[in-house]
Amino acid sequence: MKVCKFGGSSVKNSTQIKKIVEIVKRDDKRQVIVVSAPGRDETYDEKITDHLLNLATQGQHFLEHKIDVTEQNSFEAILSKYNKLCDDLQIPKDGILDNLENDLQNCKLQDDKKIAFFLSRGEHYNAKIIARYMKKVGINIKLMLPEEFGFILSDCYTDGKVQEQTYTNIKKHLVLKDNEKVIIPGFYGITKGKEIAVMSRGGSDLTGGELAYALDADIYENWTDTDGVYEVDPRVIPNANVIPRLTFKELRLLSSKGFNVFHFNAMLNCKKSKIPIRVRNTNNPTNKGTVILSERVPMEKLVGIAKLDNMASIHIQKAMLGEEVGFTAELLKIFGEFGINTYHYPTDKDDLAILVEQEDLKGNINNLRRAIDKRLKPDNIFITYSLSVITLVGIGLKEDSFTIVDALTALKENNIAFEMFDMSPSKISFHIGVAQNISDIALETLYEKLLTKDNCIC
Ligand SMILES: Nc1ncnc2c1ncn2[C@@H]1O[C@H](COP(=O)(O)OP(=O)(O)O)[C@@H](O)[C@H]1O
Numbered sequence: 001m002k003v004c005k006f007g008g009s010s011v012k013n014s015t016q017i018k019k020i021v022e023i024v025k026r027d028d029k030r031q032v033i034v035v036s037a038p039g040r041d042e043t044y045d046e047k048i049t050d051h052l053l054n055l056a057t058q059g060q061h062f063l064e065h066k067i068d069v070t071e072q073n074s075f076e077a078i079l080s081k082y083n084k085l086c087d088d089l090q091i092p093k094d095g096i097l098d099n100l101e102n103d104l105q106n107c108k109l110q111d112d113k114k115i116a117f118f119l120s121r122g123e124h125y126n127a128k129i130i131a132r133y134m135k136k137v138g139i140n141i142k143l144m145l146p147e148e149f150g151f152i153l154s155d156c157y158t159d160g161k162v163q164e165q166t167y168t169n170i171k172k173h174l175v176l177k178d179n180e181k182v183i184i185p186g187f188y189g190i191t192k193g194k195e196i197a198v199m200s201r202g203g204s205d206l207t208g209g210e211l212a213y214a215l216d217a218d219i220y221e222n223w224t225d226t227d228g229v230y231e232v233d234p235r236v237i238p239n240a241n242v243i244p245r246l247t248f249k250e251l252r253l254l255s256s257k258g259f260n261v262f263h264f265n266a267m268l269n270c271k272k273s274k275i276p277i278r279v280r281n282t283n284n285p286t287n288k289g290t291v292i293l294s295e296r297v298p299m300e301k302l303v304g305i306a307k308l309d310n311m312a313s314i315h316i317q318k319a320m321l322g323e324e325v326g327f328t329a330e331l332l333k334i335f336g337e338f339g340i341n342t343y344h345y346p347t348d349k350d351d352l353a354i355l356v357e358q359e360d361l362k363g364n365i366n367n368l369r370r371a372i373d374k375r376l377k378p379d380n381i382f383i384t385y386s387l388s389v390i391t392l393v394g395i396g397l398k399e400d401s402f403t404i405v406d407a408l409t410a411l412k413e414n415n416i417a418f419e420m421f422d423m424s425p426s427k428i429s430f431h432i433g434v435a436q437n438i439s440d441i442a443l444e445t446l447y448e449k450l451l452t453k454d455n456c457i458c
């Protein structure tokens with residue numbers, strides 16, 4: 001049995017939905033289908049999920065990103081998207097869109113509960129529409145909603161974590177005969193108190209991974225709009241190659257450091273049960289894509305280079321901080337209290353830097369500084385914004401750490417200064433920090449030197 005997740009780009013309009021119908025029909029083993037909300041398309045520059053977030057936050061979401069789309073624009077975009085989908089697929093709207101306007105206009109929920117509810121509507125209504133269309137074209141498919149079979153999430157409404165009970169519920173309610181299929185909206189679930197919660201952004205990948213794990217699927221197919229996972233972000237380097245095979249660990253590192261083709265937590269349970277994942281292209285379904293497995297013969301030392309933009313470094317200076325027992329623990333505790341995720345911590349006798357996502361400092365920076373000043377009494381705190389972290393990943397790097405010499409030499413030859421350098425304890429990834437305004441050039445330079453066929457260090 002195969003679990004297939006179709007991302008926003010694969011369900012963004014009726015043309016794409018017709019493609020996924022063909023993919024589902026072509027293989028009887030494709031029995032569990034997870035769908036996202038409609039992604040960006042020719043008419044709408046933003047994903048439906050972002051319009052829903054904009055609506056839930058009275059227009060603040062797009063305003064913060066300096067995008068000129070009002071609350072009213074978002075409301076109209078959402079309604080017209082779903083109405084058009086029904087029209088184009090020639091299916092009746094009753095029983096599907098009856099509650100959409102009401103959900104968006106008369107919601108009594110507040111704060112995070114409201115945001116989670118709005119966000120969930122993208123997948124909820126899209127799955128209903130696709131289910132009806134699939135039935136219309138003769139597929140024996142049943143719609144199963146997370147609130148019905150119990151996809152249970154923690155009470156953190158906008159970043160819910162899957163609870164153990166979910167696996168039991170999936171096994172109990174998703175018992176399928178050979179000729180049966182189910183379609184499930186991704187990204188959301190319910191709390192134990194039966195309120196809607198969503199996982200983190202990109203969370204439909206997580207729904208697919210959890211279903212594959214609970215049902216012990218033969219494979220988890222993740223359908224998107226690229227031929228697989230590329231060696232580098234194809235938006236920066238369009239002629240990059242697709243990586244044929246990756247280990248779970250490599251994909252996890254790459255996706256947590258900027259390869260946003262796959263959610264970095266979605267492979268955790270598949271890894272545990274050794275369920276292979278295949279990233280495939282809905283627009284090119286005969287292509288085999290990238291397969292993610294437990295092991296790979298490390299013919300290639302380096303498989304990919306990821307880049308994470310919009311990072312900031314908080315550099316703390318204090319004489320002898322390296323000798324103050326508990327200093328780092330207290331510092332990390334402070335970041336934790338502000339809900340800020342910390343990345344690398346390069347450190348020395350009197351200096352320590354913490355890398356964080358710049359976005360996380362918004363609205364927090366003054367209080368954070370005060371807390372650090374008060375509790376740790378540093379001599380100085382320097383903050384550098386607009387950094388990019390470039391990460392080189394490959395299991396073969398463990399045996400050949402000199403690859404990094406080639407990387408740094410290439411940067412030197414091209415006059416590209418770097419701000420930070422760090423090797424992970426697993427020795428299968430290296431991180432280089434550069435100023436964001438030169439990060440695309442740095443990525444191109446490293447790609448040319450380390451991954452193009454002529455120079456490949458394989
Ligand atoms: N290394 C990479 N390989 C493939 N795609 C990548 C990579 N890095 C970033 N991406 C981007 O990820 C996109 C697919 O992710 P996403 O937009 O979330 O798809 P979906 O809508 O199918 O969930 C691609 O279109 C591509 O622009």
Ligand SMILES: N[C@@H](CC(=O)OP(=O)(O)O)C(=O)O
Nearest residue numbers: 007008036049201202203204
């Ligand atoms: N629609 C949600 C969940 C998701 O996984 O979407 P996508 O498949 O388009 O990455 C989001 O935008 O975050």
